[in-house]
Amino acid sequence: MTLSTTVKVKAPVALKYAWIFSDGDRSGTRTYRVGGKGLKTVRLSTSVKVTGDARGWGAVRLVSPVKKTSGKVSFAVTCAGEGQTIGDVWDSVATSAEGADTPDAPATPPPTGQDDDKPAQNPVRKAAIVFERTTASKCPLTFKVHGYFEGLPAGAQTVQYRLVGAQEWKSVNVPADHGEVFTAVLETLEWDWETDRTSVQIEVRQPNGLRSNILYYFECGSPSDSERAGFGATAEKIALTAAGGPLVELVADAYLDAVQAVSGAQVALVSRYGFRTDLDAGPVTYDELYVAQPAGLAIDVHSMTGAQLKKLLAYKNPSGWVLTPSASLRYTVKDGAVTELTLNGAPVTDTQVIKIAANYILMGGWQGFPQWEGSTGVYHGGPDDRGALASYISKNSPVKAPKGDRVTIR
Structure with a gap:
């Protein structure tokens, strides 16, 4: 499995950090140098190898330039099949870091009141978004972001989401008769020639940090250098x-x-x-x-x-x-x-x-x-x-x- 979190830093900086885990293990201290100037986002990742049933959490502890610990990201693995599992056998095997020039969202913390050894469920199996332009001009424009959520359990409930890069979580109420796919307009956005955005993506507030597809619109501005590098393959x-x-x-x-x-x-x-x-x-x-x-x-x-x-x-x-x-x-x-x-x-x-x-x-x-x-x-x-x-x-x-x-x- 891969666990990850994001850290916002003011470049240039040498970021020193280590991964810590619920079983008391920790990685060695790593250094990631961030070049350039201004506010940047760095994604810190670690690979966890599992050889049997396992559950726990991982978090990043910053050593420098400030001392701070991220939220915990929980995981759980149940191995199905014949034979007995040997139970809670896992280890951190590698860590990595990468940077981005555009702001990214911080890691989603476990829901309030959730025990670390009993991770919360992920009610939304798939999240997708669709673009709907509501103005005639290419730019400035107003457009709606339609959300489609699959895999929700039966009954009325609330789904929390936010635009990737935003800090504030929003909520959408799901009725009891929501069917296999629940859809709603999640956002109405206005972009003009001064916008620095060319893409929209949402994430769902649940332990797996589920994200939707990405929607691009290029008529109000050119994409950033990081976006220009690739839109898939x-x-x-x-x-x-x-x-x-x-x-x-x-x-x-x-x-x-x-x-x-x-x-x-x-x-x-x-x-x-x-x-x-x-x-x-x-x-x-x-x-x-x-x-x-x-x-x-x-x-x-x-x-x-x-x-x-x-x-x-x-x-x-x-x-x-x-x-x-x-x-x-x-x-x-x-x-x-x-x-x-x-x-x-x-x-x-x-x-x-x-x-x-x-x-x-x-x-x-x-x-x-x-x-x-x-x-x-x-x-x-x-x-x-x-x-x-x-x-x-x-x-x-x-x-x-x-x-x-x-x-x-x-």
Whole structure:
């Protein structure tokens, strides 16, 4: 297991510390030198090796420049299977430290009144957040953060959470009939040109310090140096082809993921227009995102009938491009007409109404394809397309390349 805590320091400084544990063990004193200037956050971690049933806690004791002890992080392991366990066999085997230029949240302490040898439960199994823009402009903007909590036990209860980097915990009341997934608007945030934020994440106040996915929005400012270094990674090269290919399929999946939960979108469509280069295998930097997809356009959702969609998809682009769909849609074009069209594996009828996500410029007829005449606006709250792609890669890292086979031309 890995235990960790964060320490805010005023750089430059040589931070001396040791890990202490509930069984009386402690690590040797370590030194972590923090360069630069200003307030910085350092994450201190230790690995704990367990060979049987075990429970206890670990904490960091600062030696210099101040003497202070962090909150305790509790853990418990129960080994299932045949045979008897040998009980409470564990040891600290390694410690490490890393720094960040952006503020991070301190470690979550055990709930008040919880015994160290009886760790509290983790009622929330999974926490996810979704972005909803409520203003028309790219910046300044106001947006809502929708929260989705899974795994809650039966009955009415309260979930405590906070934005990562904030100090104050907030609460949301969960009714008794919350179902498998409880959802609520957790925050309404306002960003302008002076903001120094490009991402949002929440953590839940429970012993495992559960955190949600990260949402990125880049239209009010550039990301920090630490964020620029990577938004997750690709497992392999994701190629851009003449018609679109795997990279544009990946972006379509990111579009749909960004707006589906709030809008009910069923598919996303993306034009090859504006894409410049492949994404190489490995960590994905902001510079790579910008080169691959520089536009920064907001994602909206419109609805149209199956017949209208077939007409749009059949358009013969002079550059040989196709409208690339998310994984939920597949189609075949033969002799200038769509001969096969399926949504989640089922044939699409001419009268069927489908909710489709795309950037508003494509919908207006400005990316090599006709205007979406006859479509109906459904939702206008999506993030920027580059932020959606960064959020998707971070959430699904390491990302594999789609096959590039969702469109067949005969």
